Amino acid sequence: MRIDHYLAPAFLAVVVLAALLAPWLPLFSRDAIDLGAALQAPSAAHWFGTDNLGRDTFTRVVYGSRTSLSIVAAAVGAGGGLGCLLGLLAGYRGGWFDAIIMRAADLQYSLPPVILALVATVALGTGILNLVMAISLATWPRFARIVRAEALHLRQRDFVLLAELGGASVARVLGCHLLPNMLNTVLVLVTLDIGLIVTLEATLSFLGLGVQPPDPSWGTMIADGRGYLTQAWWLTAMPGAVLVLTILAVNVTGKRLRQGNGSRLEVAVV
Secondary structure (H helix, E strand, C coil), rough: CHHHHHHHHHHHHHHHHHHHHHHHHCCCCCCHHHHHHHCCCCCCCCCCCCCCCCEEHHHHHHHHHHHHHHHHHHHHHHHHHHHHHHHHHHHHCCCCCCCCHHHHHHHCCCHHHHHHHHHHHHHHHHHHHHHHHHHHHHHHHHHHHHHHHHHHHHHCCHHHHHHCCCCCCCHHHHHHHHHHHHHHHHHHHHHHHHHHHHHHHHHHHHHCCCCCCCCCCCCHHHHHHHHCCCCCCHHHHHHHHEEEEHHHHHHHHHHHHHHHHCCCCCCCCC
């Protein structure tokens, strides 16, 4: 077993625990301004240094992880839930509904997710709720296509045919027979999608279209530090490093889960 297979989940666990326990950790005040301590380099007192307003960068990075995880959870729930529902119905019912859903997914696949999220955010406006909606609209097609592929495979299995012969409703077949048998695949897909959602949130926040002040976000912290690159490199380097490491850890963990579960995420769907 490679060492990164242990380090990646451990790093993710630290990030998640720090985000969940942030209000109870011995940190500085998130928004406390101390101009006398502005732009201090990393030290024992301020591990990641301070920003131009004297705020502790480490504290804001921790609270930024809290913001990012909240957005990830909401976006995965909304986008993943919508994609799974549409994919289940498309794969099980087929016909015109399947054709419409898959062509809509193909249309969205023709553009990068960041462009779709950017357009949706501009149309909906700024704010965390609109950010979640924009990311969900950009990420549902992958869930829909993979779940549809699973549904096409499972709907011909004996237990599904027996349920239909027994008079089970569509909702019961989908919820009690198809979905439970693809939970491993959905779990792996969620893990792989987290890295994309974290990237989208940071990108939109960096452009000023995501999380708005005074709420901290890794993307906004990197953007705010651009004007101090020569005199305070830590303002962009510290949140940027945590962002990159988090995305790498998520991708490594997702790859390991995919290999362990032997899922069919690589199946091409026409």
